[in-house]
Amino acid sequence: MPQETRPNGTVxxxxxxxxxxxxxxxxxGLGPLRWIRDNLFSSVSNGVLTVLVIALIAWVIPPLIKxxxxxxxxxxxxxxxxxxxxxxxxVGACWAFVREWFSFFIYGPYPVAQRWRVDVFFGLxxxxxxxxxxxxxxxxxxxxxxxxxxxPIVSVALLRGFPPLGLPVVETASWxxxxxxxxxxxxxxxxxxxxxxxxxxxxxSDMPAVRLISVLFIEFVRGVPLITVLFMASVMLPLFVPxxxxxxxxxxxxxxxxxxxxxxxxxxxxxxxxSIAKGQYEAADALxxxxxxxxxxxxxxQALKVTIPNIVNSAIALFKDTTLVFIVGIFDFxxxxxxxxxxxxxxxxVTSATGYVFAALVYxxxxxxxxxxxxxxxxxxxAGDRR
Amino acid sequence: MTxxxxxxxxxxxxxxxxxxxxxxxxxxxxxVLGFLAYSAIENMASNLARASIATGLAFWNHTAGxxxxxxxxxxxxxxSTYGRAFWVGLLNTLLVTVLxxxxxxxxxxxxxxxxxxxxxxxxRLAAAYVELIRNIPLLLQLLFWYNxxxxxxxxxxxxxxxxxxxxxxxxxLFLPRPEIAGADAIAIxxxxxxxxxxxxxxxxxxxxxxxxxxxxxxxxxLLVLIPPVVAFVASGATVAFDYPxxxxxxxxxxxEILPEFVALLTGLVFYTASFIAEAVRAGLAAVAKGQTEAAxxxxxxxxATLRLIVIPQAMRVIxxxxxxxxxxLTKNSTLAVAIGYPDLVQIFAGTVLNNTGQAVEVxxxxxxxxxxxxxxxxxxxxxYNARTALVER
Numbered sequence: 001m002p003q004e005t006r007p008n009g010t011v012x013x014x015x016x017x018x019x020x021x022x023x024x025x026x027x028x029g030l031g032p033l034r035w036i037r038d039n040l041f042s043s044v045s046n047g048v049l050t051v052l053v054i055a056l057i058a059w060v061i062p063p064l065i066k067x068x069x070x071x072x073x074x075x076x077x078x079x080x081x082x083x084x085x086x087x088x089x090x091v092g093a094c095w096a097f098v099r100e101w102f103s104f105f106i107y108g109p110y111p112v113a114q115r116w117r118v119d120v121f122f123g124l125x126x127x128x129x130x131x132x133x134x135x136x137x138x139x140x141x142x143x144x145x146x147x148x149x150x151x152p153i154v155s156v157a158l159l160r161g162f163p164p165l166g167l168p169v170v171e172t173a174s175w176x177x178x179x180x181x182x183x184x185x186x187x188x189x190x191x192x193x194x195x196x197x198x199x200x201x202x203x204x205s206d207m208p209a210v211r212l213i214s215v216l217f218i219e220f221v222r223g224v225p226l227i228t229v230l231f232m233a234s235v236m237l238p239l240f241v242p243x244x245x246x247x248x249x250x251x252x253x254x255x256x257x258x259x260x261x262x263x264x265x266x267x268x269x270x271x272x273x274x275s276i277a278k279g280q281y282e283a284a285d286a287l288x289x290x291x292x293x294x295x296x297x298x299x300x301x302q303a304l305k306v307t308i309p310n311i312v313n314s315a316i317a318l319f320k321d322t323t324l325v326f327i328v329g330i331f332d333f334x335x336x337x338x339x340x341x342x343x344x345x346x347x348x349x350v351t352s353a354t355g356y357v358f359a360a361l362v363y364x365x366x367x368x369x370x371x372x373x374x375x376x377x378x379x380x381x382x383a384g385d386r387r
Numbered sequence: 388m389t390x391x392x393x394x395x396x397x398x399x400x401x402x403x404x405x406x407x408x409x410x411x412x413x414x415x416x417x418x419v420l421g422f423l424a425y426s427a428i429e430n431m432a433s434n435l436a437r438a439s440i441a442t443g444l445a446f447w448n449h450t451a452g453x454x455x456x457x458x459x460x461x462x463x464x465x466x467s468t469y470g471r472a473f474w475v476g477l478l479n480t481l482l483v484t485v486l487x488x489x490x491x492x493x494x495x496x497x498x499x500x501x502x503x504x505x506x507x508x509x510x511r512l513a514a515a516y517v518e519l520i521r522n523i524p525l526l527l528q529l530l531f532w533y534n535x536x537x538x539x540x541x542x543x544x545x546x547x548x549x550x551x552x553x554x555x556x557x558x559x560l561f562l563p564r565p566e567i568a569g570a571d572a573i574a575i576x577x578x579x580x581x582x583x584x585x586x587x588x589x590x591x592x593x594x595x596x597x598x599x600x601x602x603x604x605x606x607x608x609l610l611v612l613i614p615p616v617v618a619f620v621a622s623g624a625t626v627a628f629d630y631p632x633x634x635x636x637x638x639x640x641x642x643e644i645l646p647e648f649v650a651l652l653t654g655l656v657f658y659t660a661s662f663i664a665e666a667v668r669a670g671l672a673a674v675a676k677g678q679t680e681a682a683x684x685x686x687x688x689x690x691a692t693l694r695l696i697v698i699p700q701a702m703r704v705i706x707x708x709x710x711x712x713x714x715x716l717t718k719n720s721t722l723a724v725a726i727g728y729p730d731l732v733q734i735f736a737g738t739v740l741n742n743t744g745q746a747v748e749v750x751x752x753x754x755x756x757x758x759x760x761x762x763x764x765x766x767x768x769x770x771y772n773a774r775t776a777l778v779e780r
Contacts, residue, residue, distance in 0.1 A: 039507040046506050053508050209413035213420065223761035224754045225718035231736050232754070235746040239434045240427035320524040327526075327725055334527055341534070352535040360523045360531070367522035 067092040068357065075099070082348040093354040094346070101340040105358075108176010108331045117158050117167065118179050124151060124158075125186060133312075133373060135380070148190055159183070172250040176331030178362070180250070184257055184322040184332065189315055191258040196265025197300070203270055214266070221263035226324050230256040234328045253325045261318050268314050272307030273299065306381060312374035316367045334359060431747065438744075446743045447473075453738055455729045457645050469739050476734035477756065483648065483730065484717045487655040491716065492709075494656060495663025502668045513664065520661040526722055528658055533650035533726040543637055552630045553641065560644040561631035569622025576614035584610040647728035651720065659716045663709060670705030671697065703775050710768050714761055721757075731756060 005011050041047040071092030073082045082094035098105075107115050128151050131143035159179075161169035175183070202214030221229065233256030238246045247255070276299055284294030304311075326335045340346070341355045401407045435442060447470040454464045459478045462471055501513035520528075538557050541547065546554040546561075553562040567573065584607045591603055631641030674697050682692040723730040724737055732753060740749040 039505070042505060049504075049506055050508055053506075053512055057512070207409050207413050209417055213416065219762075220758065223758040225721040225732070225757055227721045227724065227732055228736065228750060228754050228757065231732075231740075232750050235740070236750055239431045239746065242430055243434065243437075316522070320522075323524040323526040324722070327722075334524070334530075338530070349539065352539070353531075356527065356531040356535050359527055363524055363527065364519065364522045368518065371522065 066090075067353075079346050079348050079351075082346070082350055084349075091348070091350055093357060094348060094350050095354065097340070097346045097348075097351055097354055098358045100346070101336075101343075104177060104340060105333060105336050106178045108179060108336055109174045110176065110179065111170060111174065114168070114170055117170075121155055121158050121179075122182070124154065125182060135377065148194070152187075152190055155183075155186075172248050175250065177336045178333045180325075180331055181319075181322050181333040183250075184254060184325055184330075185315070185319045187254045188257045188261040188318045188322070192261035192265040192318075193311070195258070195262040197269050199262060199266035200269035200273055201295070203266065204273060218263045218266050221260055222267070226256075226260050226321055227327060229260045230324060230328045232256065233259070249328075250330055253328055253330050256328075257318070257322070257325070260321075261314070264314050264317070265311070268307060268310045269303070271310065272303035275306055276303050309374040309378040309381070312370050312377070316370050316374075319367060319370070320363065333362065440744045442745065442748070444748060446739075446745055446748070449743075451739070451742075453742065455734060457648065457729050469743070472739060473731070473735050473752070476729060476731035479728070479734075480717075480720055480723075480730040480732075483651055483655070483720050483723070483728070487652055487659065487716050487720065488713050490652070490656040491659035491663055491712075494660035495712075496667050498660060498664035499667025499671070502664060503671055517661045517664050520657055521665075525654060525658045525719055526725055529650060529654040529722055529726055532653050533647065537646040537650050543633075546633065546638065552628070554631055554633065554638055556638075557646065558637070559646045560649055561638045562642045562644065563628040563630045564640070564642045566627045566629055567619070568625045569618060572622055573615045573618045576618035577611070580611045580614040583614075645728065647723070647726050650726055651723050651728045651730075654722075655716055655719060658719070659712055662712050662715070666705050666708035666712065667701075669708070670701040670703075673704045674700045706771060706775075707768060710764060714764055717760055718757060 003011055003013060003015075040050040069092070071090050073091065073094050073096050076082060076094075076096035077100070081096050082091055084091045103115075107118055110118055128143070128147040131137050132140065132147050137143060157165070157167065159170065159175065160172070161167045163169065199214045199218055202210045203218065205211050205214070230253060233252045234249070237252050237255060241247070280298055280302065281294070284298040287294075289298065322332060323334045325332050326338070331339075337355045337359045341352050448468050450465065451467055451469050451472045452464055453472075455462055455472065455475055457479055458475050459482060460471075460475060462475050498513045498516060501509050502517070504510045504513070540555060540557045543556050543558060546556040549555055549560070549562065551563065553560065555561070587606060587610060588603070629640050631638045631643075678696050678700065679692055682696040687695065720730055721732040724733040727733065736749055736753045740746055743749070
């Protein structure tokens with residue numbers, strides 16, 4: 001054994017005299033095989049699970065693709081195109097049915113000659129939403145003004161009609177399809193955000209009567225199912241007003257949806273208000289700002305900004321909930337699917353499934369993109385906290 | 388300086404005094420709301436009088452006269468009252484809600500844990516499930532299950548067999564009905580056993596913790612299981628099955644489960660499970676990683692770490708959103724009306740309302756039921772939160 005004696009006399013027992021043999025490099029990043037072993041087959045049970053999941057995927061996905069794409073019928077004029085024949089025993093999704101009914105799904109029974117008005121509404125709505133949701137957009141205050149004040153007025157004139165400008169009246173009974181779904185969702189947001197902010201402020205107010213009324217309203221609405229609120233709006237609302245004022249069917253449903261979403265929005269906004277440090281309120285008071293001024297310039301800009309993801313999430317919930325107006329007899333997107341599904345001209349064993357898959361696709365694309373947006377904003381807002 | 392302090396506070400006009408202003412605002416608000424309520428009631432009275440619709444709860448004891456497809460308690464259309472129909476509907480709602488809660492909790496926990504699996508494939512599959520189901524409206528899913536899946540099943544003639552001697556066709560699911568001798572005695576013995584177990588657990592918590600967790604579990608299980616088994620053996624230990632028989636036009640015997648019920652339960656379970664999975668994932672992720680690492684460092688195995696360290700801490704985070712999802716499931720069960728399952732809303736706010744025309748009373752009663760369930764659950768939750776909240780020293 002090599003030894004070394006230090007100048008002070010201590011003897012060190014072992015000193016390496018030759019460099020050690022190099023260690024093999026760490027196995028990390030050694031290609032896909034290594035990744036598969038680490039992530040899919042790290043243990044026996046994991047391996048068994050992986051095989052089971054692969055089997056499940058292999059069992060579900062190919063038939064699904066076969067039904068939706070390979071065996072699907074893309075064109076045709078009536079049910080004959082989508083019926084199984086000896087030459088073609090397997091029939092997939094009947095997309096020809098969706099193509100024929102497509103404009104009904106979008107506009108419902110809205111008069112064909114006037115449908116450009118709906119298109120303009122879609123455009124304005126998309127513009128308003130884009131302006132509000134693009135966080136770096138210029139003049140977002142004008143965007144809010146546009147979305148919450150200008151858009152509703154213009155939309156009513158555009159969709160319902162404004163004879164002085166040469167827009168003939170189209171009764172809401174002949175609105176339908178995606179148009180109604182978007183109108184219900186948009187009204188829900190446009191009305192519920194301001195009312196929700198007021199209710200949230202009311203719930204945090206120092207005035208006992210205001211606080212009590214806000215709490216009662218919020219807890220009552222959140223405690224009952226949306227259907228009962230819609231039933232209430234559609235059968236009780238006409239009783240509460242003089243017969244001459246009795247609102248039409250769509251307006252009643254809109255009142256129900258607006259009340260319902262306001263209560264949920266109030267809780268979302270309240271969470272945002274609570275996240276603002278107390279010092280902000282005190283600083284605004286110290287500067288001599290009044291209640292509304294401090295809200296306008298100090299509290300709400302911060303509170304609403306952190307609340308954006310939650311507002312979008314409740315917009316997703318609202319968008320899904322709009323399907324319930326179907327139950328009180330409104331022609332929303334889902335209802336048009338139900339009507340088209342029952343058309344004897346297209347009665348085939350695959351019609352229902354095709355209709356529902358199409359509807360699911362539309363709802364999924366809209367809701368999923370909103371939720372991606374919300375999580376994107378959340379990441380961006382959280383970026384400051386992660387440093 | 389002293390001079391200024393001695394001076395009386397400046398007189399402000401009451402117009403600018405925040406206290407008076409607050410009172411004025413509140414009085415104004417109450418007046419406006421009071422006026423709205425008054426005119427609404429006034430209008431309602433005149434509208435009802437004009438349509439000659441009765442008011443009051445007298446209809447509760449009138450004969451209902453309509454049939455209900457699923458009744459858990461005896462109900463006869465030409466004898467039973469609207470009040471009876473209300474209870475039938477409420478029980479049907481509770482049935483689907485309770486079963487929905489049980490199944491969606493199991494599925495939800497399973498998927499939530501799968502989302503955090505180290506196996507990428509499983510984690511991705513669970514995430515895809517959650518994303519897909521959460522972003523499609525529940526009503527659409529219910530219609531899909533009912534119209535595109537269950538109604539697309541073969542008719543009675545082509546019924547598919549279910550393993551164990553049952554049938555499934557587009558009229559529903561038909562399962563063998565077990566007929567156990569002395570079923571009542573067994574049920575009573577079971578309830579007695581549960582009561583004994585509860586007393587035991589209460590005593591254990593009250594007096595001493597000396598009984599270890601495993602012993603306590605075994606004792607509880609025995610207390611619950613032994614009495615019904617004894618009753619079963621004592622009453623002859625015979626189990627006969629009433630198998631469903633294929634008739635010419637329909638299936639007779641056995642338990643008939645409505646397709647509406649199956650569709651509603653399936654839709655609710657899949658939908659709610661995706662939200663429960665998210666709650667479970669968030670709860671498990673909220674437990675700091677150091678906790679797991681510390682447990683490993685102490686030599687605990689993976690299972691013990693989960694059971695003793697992670698889950699108790701995660702439950703504190705999971706329970707509130709979980710309760711919320713249970714409430715949502717209860718409220719979402721009202722979508723039964725769209726596919727015709729006879730729940731409270733379909734029977735009471737649907738048929739009874741149409742038959743009697745007494746919209747106000749019927750809607751108010753229906754809302755009161757759901758409100759009671761929600762408020763009771765909230766109270767329970769607050770009590771639970773107060774009990775399990777972290778006590779920081």
